[in-house]
Amino acid sequence: MYTQALSTERPAPASAVEDPALLARFQARIDAEERIEPMDWMPKAYRQTLIRQISQHAHSEIIGMQPEGNWLTRAPSLKRKLQLLAKIQDEGGHGLYLYSAAETLGVSREELVGQLLSGKAKYSSIFNYPTLSWADIGAIGWLVDGAAIMNQIPLCRCSYGPYARAMILICKEESFHQRQGYEIMMTLAKGTPKQKAMAQDALNRWWWPSVMMFGPSDKDSVHSDQAMRWKIKRFTNDALRQKFVDATVPQAHYLGLTIPDPDLTYDEASKHWITGPIDWDEFWRVVKGEGPCNKQRLETRRKVHDDGAWVREAAEAFAAKRRKAKRAAAA
Amino acid sequence: MSSPDQAAHLKYLLRLADTSLILGHRLSEWSGRAPTLEEDIALSNIGLDLIGQARPLYAHAARLEGQGRSEDDLAFLRDPEEYLNLQIVERPNKDFAVTMARQLAYSTFAELAWSALKASRDPEIAGVAAKAEKECTYHVRHSAEWVIRLGDGTAESHARMQAGLDDVWMYTGEMFEVDDIDRAMIAAGIGFDASALKPRWTEAMREVIAEATLKMPGDGWMSTGGRRGVHTEHLGHLLAQMQVLPRAHPGAAW
Numbered sequence: 001m002y003t004q005a006l007s008t009e010r011p012a013p014a015s016a017v018e019d020p021a022l023l024a025r026f027q028a029r030i031d032a033e034e035r036i037e038p039m040d041w042m043p044k045a046y047r048q049t050l051i052r053q054i055s056q057h058a059h060s061e062i063i064g065m066q067p068e069g070n071w072l073t074r075a076p077s078l079k080r081k082l083q084l085l086a087k088i089q090d091e092g093g094h095g096l097y098l099y100s101a102a103e104t105l106g107v108s109r110e111e112l113v114g115q116l117l118s119g120k121a122k123y124s125s126i127f128n129y130p131t132l133s134w135a136d137i138g139a140i141g142w143l144v145d146g147a148a149i150m151n152q153i154p155l156c157r158c159s160y161g162p163y164a165r166a167m168i169l170i171c172k173e174e175s176f177h178q179r180q181g182y183e184i185m186m187t188l189a190k191g192t193p194k195q196k197a198m199a200q201d202a203l204n205r206w207w208w209p210s211v212m213m214f215g216p217s218d219k220d221s222v223h224s225d226q227a228m229r230w231k232i233k234r235f236t237n238d239a240l241r242q243k244f245v246d247a248t249v250p251q252a253h254y255l256g257l258t259i260p261d262p263d264l265t266y267d268e269a270s271k272h273w274i275t276g277p278i279d280w281d282e283f284w285r286v287v288k289g290e291g292p293c294n295k296q297r298l299e300t301r302r303k304v305h306d307d308g309a310w311v312r313e314a315a316e317a318f319a320a321k322r323r324k325a326k327r328a329a330a331a
Numbered sequence: 332m333s334s335p336d337q338a339a340h341l342k343y344l345l346r347l348a349d350t351s352l353i354l355g356h357r358l359s360e361w362s363g364r365a366p367t368l369e370e371d372i373a374l375s376n377i378g379l380d381l382i383g384q385a386r387p388l389y390a391h392a393a394r395l396e397g398q399g400r401s402e403d404d405l406a407f408l409r410d411p412e413e414y415l416n417l418q419i420v421e422r423p424n425k426d427f428a429v430t431m432a433r434q435l436a437y438s439t440f441a442e443l444a445w446s447a448l449k450a451s452r453d454p455e456i457a458g459v460a461a462k463a464e465k466e467c468t469y470h471v472r473h474s475a476e477w478v479i480r481l482g483d484g485t486a487e488s489h490a491r492m493q494a495g496l497d498d499v500w501m502y503t504g505e506m507f508e509v510d511d512i513d514r515a516m517i518a519a520g521i522g523f524d525a526s527a528l529k530p531r532w533t534e535a536m537r538e539v540i541a542e543a544t545l546k547m548p549g550d551g552w553m554s555t556g557g558r559r560g561v562h563t564e565h566l567g568h569l570l571a572q573m574q575v576l577p578r579a580h581p582g583a584a585w
Contacts, residue, residue, distance in 0.1 A: 065363040065371075072359050076576035076585040077403045078352075078386050081359070082379060088362050089375035096368050134576055134585075184585075192583050300363075308366025310491070311427050314484025315367075321483065 014043040014226070030231050035161035038104040046230055050160050051105050053232065055112045058098035059123035061091045062116070063297050067131040068140060076134060083180055084137060090173045097169065101162040117302050125283070126209050128291030135188050135195075135202035141181015143203075143210040143248065149174050150244045151214065154234035182251065189255040196256075203252065204260045211275060212283045214241040220280075242272055249273045339515040340453070341395055342415060343522055345405070346512075346558050347456070348388035349416035351463075352406060353566070354437060355381030356573060360424055373473060377434070380466040384459055391455040403585075407577040411560075411567045418557035419502035421566040425495075428481055428488070432495035434474035439535050440506045440528065442467035447523035456521065475539045482543025489544070496540065497548050504553025507532070512558075 014023060022041055029036065036042055065088050072088065075081040099109040115121035126144055131137065152174065155167040188199040215221060215237045227233040235243075252259050263276025286294070358378035365371035389402035400408075419437055424430045445467055448460035481492040507529045509517075516522025540547050556562065576585065 062368070069363040072362055073356065073572050074575050076407070078382065078389070078406055080585055081356075082382055082386070085359050085362060085375055085379055085382070089372055089379070092363075092368055092371045092375070096372070099368075187585060191585075192580060194580060195583055304364050307364075308427070310485070310487050311366035311370075311481070314481050314488030317488075318480040318484040 014045045017045075018043045027229070030159050030229075033231075034159075035164065036159050037161045045226070046160075046232075047105050049227060049230070049232060050163065051102055051107050054098055054102040054105075054163055055107070055115070056122050056124070058095045058102060058112065059116045059121055060127065061095035061098065063123045063127045063301065064144075065091050066297055066300055067127055067129070067293075068137060070131045071134055071137050074134070075137075080137075080184070087141070087177050087180065090177070094170050094173070097166050101166045104162045113305070117298070117305055119289075119298060122287065124213065125286045125291060126213050127297060128286050128294045129205065129209050130293050132205070133198045133202060135185070135198040136206065138181050138184030138188060138199065139202035139206040141177050141179075142185050142251070143181075143206050144213065145174050145178040145181055146248060147210050147213040147244050149178055150240050150247070154240075157231070157234060159231035185255055185257075189257060199255070200257050203257050207260050208279065208282075209286075211241060211245065211278060212280075214238070214244065216280065216283070217278075245273050245275055246271075336515060336519060337395065339512045340519075340521060341392055342512050343516045344388050344392040344395065344456070346415040346417075347459075348385040348392060348405075349414050350420050351381045351388070352385035353414070353416045353569065354420035354433075355379070355383075355385065356569060357420065357422075357424055357433075358430075361430065366427055374430075377466075377470050377473070380463075380470070384463045384466070387455060387459055391453075403577065407574045411562055411570055413560060414562065414566060414570065415558050415560060416566075417502070417505050418554055418563050419499060419506065421557070421563055421569060422499065422502060423565055425498070426491060427477075428491040428495035429498050430495075431474050431477040431481065432492070432499045434470065435478050435539060436499050436503050436536065437506075438467050438470035438474055440503075440532050442471050443528045443531055444523060444525065447528070450520075451522070452520035471535075478539055478545075479543040482540070482545040492543065493545050496545060500548040500550075501552060501554050504550070505555045505557060508555065508558070510558070 023043060026036075026041065026043060026046075036046075068084060068088050068091075072081075072084050075084050099112060102112060103109060112121070116123065131140070149171060152167050152171050156164055156171060158164040158167065185199055185202075188195040190196075218236045218238045221237055228236070249259060249264065261276045263274075265274050266272075267274050285291070289295075355378045358374050358381065361371065361374040362378075363371065365374055385406070386402060389405045393400050393402055393405055417437075419433060422429075422433055442464060445460040445464040448456055449464065451457045451460060478492060478496075481488040483489070507525045509524060509526045513522055513525065517524055537547055554563070577583070
């Protein structure tokens, strides 16, 4: 799904800690649009930024399985059941793929998962909101995956090769999910009065958190400048957010639904939809742990991890026994 | 729907479809909850295969019935006593060992069953069977590997895996029953003789269980009735959850 690449710490500038000649050569490669590969020299801060961003993205995929999983056993038709199961499975696959991309930077999956379970690592705040009706499954596909795509398509050209390549596959699947989500919304919007109300209610609850998915406004974003120079990021948070709003507002109108923003206006001069003020207090509150489902999501993940411990231990013990037997046979 | 053979044919299709759907639903309950990410993906895969087997069979049953019901009406608007799945597939997941024991027992049977059904004179059944047999080959391999790993892993996993097999065993007898509906379908060249599969199933199970260093449970009293609409306590809860939206919004499309 998506990462906000959030951090509240400001790292030391790379120029203060790295060899200037290596740094200049690295920047020249980036400027020439070359891909950086795992064995290449890279500044520590570049490595750290990528580890944080890719692992946050992976965690978001894994935590993001929960709000949708909440409706999996209640999907209302065989087609929807298959679609949702496959979608959540895709998210698990994205998580796996992204953990592997992070591992190319010299960190293990166990370590990263440990950071998630301890609460040290962040994941996309959007998943700290509850899924209260079936329409939320449509809204997540349409809005959350829609926002994710806006953010992720430029990442297909990210300077770090393994991440860029992972994003190409992930983006293809995300756009499929987005279309499915919109199709669910369309079905509901054209359905019974109760279904239409369900769709509107879901839009009301998911709109602002989706708009906030692009992260803080450019003027408050800690990492933007350096990440842009390193081509980890290609567009600013606000530019991506605007793109999302411009694409999504007409889609809502087509559904006959109302965007829950009384100040939303179309600016003829710039050809942009301009939203009302964003509640950044809510954003930071949820990022810092005070959202409706933060505790629940982590508790669930920890329980899954603990419940599966005996299985993972058994698999390791079994593999060790087999290795030993193989060695004994060879000796 | 008039002749007795057609009634039997419809029930036969529902038995097959219900069994695949209910097990697929049970596996979907593991989504986001499996012991590893890789296993999460694998269990979803198996679930997708199973629900994918059920869907064309429901569509076929709906056409055969000719009462204007859709595949979704059959899946989402029938009561527990109208469901005709094997009891083994409605059993709760409990822990991973119980889930794997259930999967191995069922998939080993299903692989043999679908293989026989490839020769069905009902082309829809034969079509599903050709695909399902291949899928089940993978399901058997996957669950057998886990039963062996857990049986021959740690003391805890060994105990849990044995408990898993013991838990599921009394629901395996039903798989090999042959009743009047089966006999009518066998006579029509549509169905297969499940009783004939028992020796091969037992042999395949014995092999895996031995490699897993586990004990083959004894064939004691066997629970039965699923294929006649008599179920365990668990199916009602499963269906209450699965059917909640179509039941709460009659006539709505999703």
